[in-house]
Amino acid sequence: MDRKILTTLLLASGLALAGCATKPKELPPQPTGATTTTTTNPPVTQPMGPMPGSQADFIASVLGDTILFDTDRYNVDSEDQGILQSQAQWLARYPDKRVTIEGHCDERGTRDYNLALGERRANAAKNYLVSLGIDASRITTVSYGKERPIALGSDEVSWAKNRRSVTITVQ
Amino acid sequence: MKPAFAALLPALALAALGSPLAAQQAVKPATPAAAASTAAPADEGLTGSVTDESEWQDLGIAIPTFPTNEMLPTAADGGNTEALGRNLARVIYGDLKNNGLFKPVGPDALPAIAYGEVAAPAFPNWRARSAEMLVQGFVKSAPDGRLTVGCYLYDVALGSELARQGYVVKPEEWRRAAHKCADMVYSRLSGESPFFDSKIAYIAETGPKDHRRKQLAIMDSDGANHRFITNGQATALTPRYSPDYSKIAYLSYLNGTPRIYVYDIGTGRQTLVTEGKGPTFAPRWSPDGKSILYSMAIAGNTDIYRVPAAGGTSVKLTDSPGIDVGGSYSPDGQKIVFESDRSGSQQVYVMNADGTNQKRISFFGGRSATPEWSPRGDQIAFTHIAGNLRIAVMTPSGGEMRYLTDSWQDEAPTWSPNGRIVQFFRTAKSTGRTAIWQVDLTGRNERRLNTPVDGSDPAWGPVLP
Numbered sequence: 001m002d003r004k005i006l007t008t009l010l011l012a013s014g015l016a017l018a019g020c021a022t023k024p025k026e027l028p029p030q031p032t033g034a035t036t037t038t039t040t041n042p043p044v045t046q047p048m049g050p051m052p053g054s055q056a057d058f059i060a061s062v063l064g065d066t067i068l069f070d071t072d073r074y075n076v077d078s079e080d081q082g083i084l085q086s087q088a089q090w091l092a093r094y095p096d097k098r099v100t101i102e103g104h105c106d107e108r109g110t111r112d113y114n115l116a117l118g119e120r121r122a123n124a125a126k127n128y129l130v131s132l133g134i135d136a137s138r139i140t141t142v143s144y145g146k147e148r149p150i151a152l153g154s155d156e157v158s159w160a161k162n163r164r165s166v167t168i169t170v171q
Numbered sequence: 172m173k174p175a176f177a178a179l180l181p182a183l184a185l186a187a188l189g190s191p192l193a194a195q196q197a198v199k200p201a202t203p204a205a206a207a208s209t210a211a212p213a214d215e216g217l218t219g220s221v222t223d224e225s226e227w228q229d230l231g232i233a234i235p236t237f238p239t240n241e242m243l244p245t246a247a248d249g250g251n252t253e254a255l256g257r258n259l260a261r262v263i264y265g266d267l268k269n270n271g272l273f274k275p276v277g278p279d280a281l282p283a284i285a286y287g288e289v290a291a292p293a294f295p296n297w298r299a300r301s302a303e304m305l306v307q308g309f310v311k312s313a314p315d316g317r318l319t320v321g322c323y324l325y326d327v328a329l330g331s332e333l334a335r336q337g338y339v340v341k342p343e344e345w346r347r348a349a350h351k352c353a354d355m356v357y358s359r360l361s362g363e364s365p366f367f368d369s370k371i372a373y374i375a376e377t378g379p380k381d382h383r384r385k386q387l388a389i390m391d392s393d394g395a396n397h398r399f400i401t402n403g404q405a406t407a408l409t410p411r412y413s414p415d416y417s418k419i420a421y422l423s424y425l426n427g428t429p430r431i432y433v434y435d436i437g438t439g440r441q442t443l444v445t446e447g448k449g450p451t452f453a454p455r456w457s458p459d460g461k462s463i464l465y466s467m468a469i470a471g472n473t474d475i476y477r478v479p480a481a482g483g484t485s486v487k488l489t490d491s492p493g494i495d496v497g498g499s500y501s502p503d504g505q506k507i508v509f510e511s512d513r514s515g516s517q518q519v520y521v522m523n524a525d526g527t528n529q530k531r532i533s534f535f536g537g538r539s540a541t542p543e544w545s546p547r548g549d550q551i552a553f554t555h556i557a558g559n560l561r562i563a564v565m566t567p568s569g570g571e572m573r574y575l576t577d578s579w580q581d582e583a584p585t586w587s588p589n590g591r592i593v594q595f596f597r598t599a600k601s602t603g604r605t606a607i608w609q610v611d612l613t614g615r616n617e618r619r620l621n622t623p624v625d626g627s628d629p630a631w632g633p634v635l636p
Contacts, residue, residue: 072516074471107603110540110554110582111409111628112453113510113517115422115429116466116473116494119450123471142428143450143468147406152380154579154600 053094055169062086062167067125069163071106074121076128084125087167088132098170101125103143104150106159111145118143125165140170230360233302233327234264236278237320238286243312246342252318255345256310259320262349263306263356265393266367270592271616272357276302289323294330302327306356316342322352324359334359346395347635354634364589367392368635371594372410372419373607375399376625380603385627387421387434392587392631394621400434409453409583412632413460413480420444420454420463431465433480445478445485453497456480457504464488464498464507475509477524488526499544499551500524501567508532508542508551508567519553521567532569539563541583546633547590550612554582554595562595564612575610576617583627588634594620596627 050056059065065087067080076084091097103122105114122141130136151158237256249255257278264277281300284293289309297305305325312318317339324334336355338348347368354365375388386403387410390396400419401407408429410421419434431444431451444451444465455464463480466473473494478485489495493513500507508521511531519533519542533539537557544551544567555563555574562576562584580598587594587609594609597619605627610617620626 072512107598108560108580109556110517110560112466112496113494113512113540115450115452116468116496119468119473120471120494123468127471141471145429147383147385147408149381149603152601152603154603 053097053169055171058087058090058167058169061090065168066164066166068160069121069165071159071163072109072117074117074124076124080125081128084128085132088129088134091129091134091138098138098140099167100140100142100170102148102166102168103141104148104162104164104166105146106162107146107149107154108159109146114145115143118145121163121165125167230273230303231301232267232273232275232304232306232356233281233297233300234260234267234275234277234306235281235284236260237308237310238284238289239310239312240286241311245312245318245345246316247318247345252310252312255318256308259308259310259345259349259352260306262346262393262395263353266350266353267356269393269618271611271618272361273304275306289321292325292327294325294327297327304333304356304360306352308352318342318345318348320345320348320352322348322355324356346391346393350392363591365634366587366589366591369588370412370416370632370635371607372412372421372630372632373596373622373626374407374410374628375403375622376605376627377403383603387419387423388622388626389419389436390622397623400436409628409630411454411456411630413456414458414633415460416632416635418480420456420465422452422454431463433463442482445476447476447485455498455500457500458502459504464500466496466498475507475526486526488522489529497541499542501544502546502548506544506567508544510540510542517556519551519565519569532567533565533572534569535563535572543584543586545586545590546588550590552584552586552593554584562593562610564593573614575612575614576608581608583629585629585631587631594629594631596629598627 050060063086064083067083101122103118105117122143126139126141129139149162151161237259239252239256242251242253244251245255247255249258260278264275267273267275286309289307292305292307305327308322310318310320319339321337326333334355338351340348350368353367358365369392370389371392372389375386376383378384384403385406387400387407389398405423405425408422410419412419417436420431422429423432429450429452431454432441433444434441444463447467449467449469451465451467453466461480462477464475464477466475473496474487474489475495475498476485476487491513493511495511498507498509505524506521507524510517511520517538517540518531519539520529520531522529537555540554542551542553550564551567552564555561560580560582561574562581563572563574565572575593578597579600581595584593584595591612592609594607596605597608598605605625607620607622607626607629
């Protein structure tokens with residue numbers, strides 16, 4: 001019971017956060033210097049904000065493109081859910097956009113198994129997006145197993161960063 | 172005399188070895204090169220023993236240059252038959268030495284012998300050098316360029332011949348004659364099946380840890396005749412030679428997702444192992460080369476399938492909600508050992524080749540992965556994960572588990588054709604650099620293979636016919 005309430009709360013907070021994150025980009029046409037632009041005088045005539053529906057827009061709009069997993073696990077925890085909810089909101093806003101979810105593992109496993117585990121993680125993220133109403137046909141998955149680490153150390157901190165799924169928009 | 176040979180080498184035509192003709196004097200004045208001692212270090216702690224190799228392992232074997240009856244130009248390494256004779260002896264020396272099996276002395280530390288001595292060794296000279304065994308041979312070039320290589324093994328103490336073989340090879344295959352000779356010596360002295368005349372497919376790795384370039388490559392068992400098959404633009408992984416060496420099944424990200432391709436070495440063409448929807452990985456050939464096992468993920472769930480190598484309908488062999496992956500046939504093709512996490516963690520299971528009667532066999536604590544059935548059938552090599560990753564072996568019923576290595580990360584064992592040596596790859600902590608290593612079934616003679624760049628995922632094929 002308690003657990004259910006907690007989950008609901010986390011879910012709500014996740015949604016709230018997601019809501020916050022989307023705010024800055026509700027005014028994309030306005031070329032005011034976003035936090036990402038530097039202070040250099042802009043000779044460029046184009047608007048500074050990311051183009052709506054672009055990968056940059058996706059990154060600017062969502063809580064994160066990455067969710068992390070425990071060793072050998074592939075469950076989507078409440079923090080992951082918040083992130084995926086923000087991704088789902090973006091996908092709902094751009095119904096013609098598609099995404100690929102990459103599944104990754106840390107280096108401390110055997111190659112074949114990690115390919116399978118990465119696929120499982122990417123599918124866990126996909127399934128959660130689908131449960132939020134995103135059409136499954138808009139989401140593809142690809143496993144890189146342990147082939148593409150982002151953290152290069154051989155330690156727990158690095159491994160934790162590498163056990164991930166990453167959502168990337170298909171442009 | 173006209174010795175008869177047992178059948179061998181349809182590819183390398185068999186040569187009838189007469190005594191190489193000869194009117195030659197005795198051995199040149201012996202340069203006092205140390206014969207029987209290359210100061211080998213003492214055993215570095217073995218972890219268990221299978222059969223005691225020590226009796227034949229320390230044998231001093233002299234391998235002088237193979238003389239020729241006539242110095243002729245050849246397309247083989249050396250440019251002429253005289254230089255080739257030295258190269259042949261060097262390859263044999265390298266085979267016997269690098270695998271830590273014997274204590275050979277090669278042609279660069281021995282006096283030359285005359286052509287006429289090949290079939291009539293100067294035993295007293297070799298006794299004086301403390302050689303226990305003597306490998307002599309000759310090389311001749313025929314007008315069509317083909318080479319005839321004779322190979323003789325003598326027991327110096329007894330002053331008698333133990334074995335002889337002859338091979339006719341094309342110049343570009345000269346190393347195979349040397350490997351066959353080394354195989355003859357090894358088999359005659361150890362009682363084991365040969366393995367030198369075989370090839371290895373593997374993944375050549377270059378570049379930083381987060382951007383590793385991974386190319387499919389092949390080489391002979393001693394690292395010679397190295398060749399890159401793919402250019403590295405698409406990540407290639409986990410190759411497996413077909414038993415006849417005509418094809419390689421391997422994983423490639425060619426079209427963005429991991430799929431198994433079957434690459435035809437002769438034509439350079441490749442085909443998908445299956446048109447199935449999901450990503451496919453972990454290819455394995457059946458011992459007769461007629462079937463390929465692969466693992467495919469559907470909606471995140473991975474199972475093992477079998478498909479005819481010539482193409483056709485796939486049969487699903489496993490059906491658990493967990494990850495079932497890999498698979499390695501018993502030599503008789505009746506059973507398959509594979510890996511599954513259906514119990515909650517990676518463990519090793521055995522099933523009948525049709526997928527029935529799946530049973531877990533690994534109960535060692537930790538995780539057990541990448542099982543590979545020995546070509547002899549009596550052992551299964553695997554990766555044991557308990558903190559570090561180590562290579563271990565067990566019986567097909569899951570008994571008598573023994574570690575063969577002890578390092579930070581060793582994985583993916585593959586067997587020598589005779590089931591005496593296990594190759595694997597070792598990853599360095601932090602840098603992520605990889606290298607191919609091998610170790611005897613006894614846990615001894617661990618050594619790193621020389622590859623042009625880093626290497627992983629070795630797959631050793633059978634002895635060539």
